[in-house]
Amino acid sequence: MIRLLLLSGVFAVLLAAGSVERKGQLPKELKEVSGWVFVNDTTLIAHNDGGNEAILYVLNLDGSIRHQTRLSGIENIDFEDITTDGKTHLYLGDFGNNNNDRTDLAVYKLNIQEVLTKEAVTGKAIRFSYAEQSTFPAAEKERYFDAEAMAYYNDSIWIYTKCRAVPFDGKCMIYGLPTAPGTYKAKRKTYLKTGKRSWLFDSVTAAEIHKKELHLLTYSKILIYTIGADGKGTFKTQISINPVTQKEALAVKKNRKIYVADEYQKIIGGGTIFVVTQKEKKL
Numbered sequence: 001m002i003r004l005l006l007l008s009g010v011f012a013v014l015l016a017a018g019s020v021e022r023k024g025q026l027p028k029e030l031k032e033v034s035g036w037v038f039v040n041d042t043t044l045i046a047h048n049d050g051g052n053e054a055i056l057y058v059l060n061l062d063g064s065i066r067h068q069t070r071l072s073g074i075e076n077i078d079f080e081d082i083t084t085d086g087k088t089h090l091y092l093g094d095f096g097n098n099n100n101d102r103t104d105l106a107v108y109k110l111n112i113q114e115v116l117t118k119e120a121v122t123g124k125a126i127r128f129s130y131a132e133q134s135t136f137p138a139a140e141k142e143r144y145f146d147a148e149a150m151a152y153y154n155d156s157i158w159i160y161t162k163c164r165a166v167p168f169d170g171k172c173m174i175y176g177l178p179t180a181p182g183t184y185k186a187k188r189k190t191y192l193k194t195g196k197r198s199w200l201f202d203s204v205t206a207a208e209i210h211k212k213e214l215h216l217l218t219y220s221k222i223l224i225y226t227i228g229a230d231g232k233g234t235f236k237t238q239i240s241i242n243p244v245t246q247k248e249a250l251a252v253k254k255n256r257k258i259y260v261a262d263e264y265q266k267i268i269g270g271g272t273i274f275v276v277t278q279k280e281k282k283l
Contacts, residue, residue, distance in 0.1 A: 017224075017237040018258075023273040026063045031264040031271055034148070035081040035206060036249045037090070039112055044251060044259065050078030050096050056115050061259075063273050070120045074108060080148040080248075081206055083157070085179070088112055091157055092123070097146040100164060101137035105129060107150070107157060109181060124181035126157070131185040140166040144173045148248065149207035149216065151231075155179060158231040159186065160216060162203045163194075170196045172204045172216070174231045190232045192216075194223060206250035215258065217250040222258060222276065239278070245270050 026033055029048075036046035036059070043066070044059040054076040058067040071092075078096025085091075090110040097105065108123035115121055130145050138145055142165065149160035149172075161173040170193045175186040194216065195202030206217040214225040214233050221240045225233035241247070241260070245268060249261040256278050264271035 018222075018239045018276045018278045020239075020241055021275045021277070023259075023275045024062045026261060026264075026271045026273060027065055029065060029068075030057060030063070030261075033261050033263060033271070034079055034248045035093070036251050036259070036261065037082045037084050037208070038251050038253055038259075039084060039090075039116070041254060043116075045082065045090065045115060046249065046261075047079045047082055047092065048076070049080070049248070049263065050076055050094075052076055052079075054079075056082075056090075056092075056110075058116055063261075067116065069115050069118055071108070071110075072120045072122050074123060077102075077104065081150040083150050083152045083208065084112065085152050085155075089179070090115060091126075091150065091152060091179070093147070093150045093159070095147045095150075095159065098164070099137050100133075100143045100145045103129065103136060107177065109179065126177060126179070126181055127183045128177055128186045129184075130175065131187045144171060148203075148205045151207045151209040151214065152179075153209040153227065153231065154229070156231075158207070158209070160192075160204050160207045160231075162205065163199060164203075168196065168198055168202075170194050170202045176231060189230045192225075192232060194218065200244060205248045208250055208252050210252035210256070215250060215252055217247055217260065219244045219247050222250070222260070224278075239276055241274065241276075243268075245272075247274075 032049040034049035054071040080096045092108040095105045107126040110123045146162045157177040159175040172192045216223040227233040246263040258276040260274040262270040
């Protein structure tokens with residue numbers, strides 16, 4: 001969890017490959033929204049950042065709450081992203097690791113229908129550690145073990161890490177996990193470079209794979225790649241959204257519209273729902 005303490009001024013949106021529309025505000029219950037995902041064309045499921053209650057919120061497209069369910073026996077240490085297999089299950093990532101010192105990382109497997117209808121649900125844990133990490137916390141130049149982004153693809157969970165290395169180099173490491181509950185050593189598959197300016201502009205905060213396209217969110221932009229078998233793929237386009245705010249939730253609808261939300265901050269506002277319409281263009 002981070003509090004963004006800068007960048008006020010007139011709201012502006014700069015676009016490279018799409019148009020952005022502000023669609024409304026999230027309710028106060030989701031002022032620290034950290035992830036959401038579509039489960040059908042009219043329904044999003046969202047959660048708050050770490051330290052908040054372990055609750056999933058079922059939302060209409062305007063952000064209004066239709067239902068909420070408590071996660072029994074699960075603590076929100078640092079929930080960061082949520083994804084779905086598109087069929088029966090959700091996967092909720094409790095792997096925020098700002099200091100690169102956690103030894104209790106987990107993804108929780110949840111039944112979609114139960115989340116949509118019950119007041120409380122239980123989940124099964126997919127616990128993991130990073131095979132490359134041997135010290136806790138990691139050395140400053142090797143701090144690649146925080147994560148805020150996750151996607152489902154080819155019967156696997158793909159985790160995209162948030163760079164906290166000093167000096168900052170913009171590397172986003174990619175890890176794969178099975179979807180079966182258990183305890184695993186996640187091995188690094190490959191990595192992407194999302195930019196070298198700073199964590200404020202270029203660190204990854206959410207992910208989704210939709211129709212063989214990988215979408216990565218940062219505080220300042222959406223990066224889109226044609227996905228490869230290793231979870232990486234080839235860069236396709238970028239959509240920049242300014243000013244920089246704490247954008248942490250990204251979900252892609254079947255019609256390819258991208259729904260983005262940012263956390264609310266007293267100084268700069270937020271809690272906004274953005275809808276991005278991608279422009280079709282030949283590469």
